[in-house]
Amino acid sequence: MKKAALFALSMVVAVAPAFTQQAEYDIKKVDVSFVDTPAYQVNPPARQVRSQKWMAVEVTFEAKPEFTDELIFNYYILFGGRLLAGQVNHVSIQKGRELHSIAYVSPRSLSRILEGKQITASDLVNVAVTIAKPGIPAPVASKSFKPSQGEWWNTMKQEPGFVLNKTETPFAPLSWDYYEAIKSNSGR
Numbered sequence: 728m729k730k731a732a733l734f735a736l737s738m739v740v741a742v743a744p745a746f747t748q749q750a751e752y753d754i755k756k757v758d759v760s761f762v763d764t765p766a767y768q769v770n771p772p773a774r775q776v777r778s779q780k781w782m783a784v785e786v787t788f789e790a791k792p793e794f795t796d797e798l799i800f801n802y803y804i805l806f807g808g809r810l811l812a813g814q815v816n817h818v819s820i821q822k823g824r825e826l827h828s829i830a831y832v833s834p835r836s837l838s839r840i841l842e843g844k845q846i847t848a849s850d851l852v853n854v855a856v857t858i859a860k861p862g863i864p865a866p867v868a869s870k871s872f873k874p875s876q877g878e879w880w881n882t883m884k885q886e887p888g889f890v891l892n893k894t895e896t897p898f899a900p901l902s903w904d905y906y907e908a909i910k911s912n913s914g915r
Contacts, residue, residue: 779834803880813890
């Protein structure tokens with residue numbers, strides 16, 4: 728009996744490090760804000776339309792490996808009764824505790840979803856972000872903007888095409904070094 732108990736205890740001690748191993752990636756925070764279209768001064772002057780509101784979803788995350796070739800951020804935004812889904816592929820991610828990714832929804836898309844009505848606090852129901860690595864089927868990290876039950880985004884119809892990466896917006900040249908590099912469309 729004592730041998731069995733001792734063996735069981737030694738197995739728990741031997742296996743415990745495998746269960747307590749920290750994840751390589753961790754999403755620290757998901758923030759949602761509505762930001763104005765940036766205004767640029769150009770020569771010759773260009774026509775400026777009045778500033779409109781973009782939805783910005785910013786993720787703060789941690790990467791523990793020294794370098795990661797590529798991470799895929801999947802954004803799920805439950806807005807106006809619809810689940811908007813999109814990806815941002817980041818490349819050459821260096822180890823760090825305060826790394827950032829961002830995705831946007833354009834003012835026209837927001838207006839279309841709300842059928843021209845003003846945005847209210849109840850229109851944004853929830854946002855979830857998952858991090859995946861190419862070749863690994865399950866997400867390596869996930870986090871919701873508002874606490875919820877499980878992977879709620881997998882239970883609804885997802886609508887692609889509304890969520891844009893930074894390079895697809897007028898925010899592309901801003902805060903260049905703050906956000907992780909985005910994989911180019913040509914895949915280079």
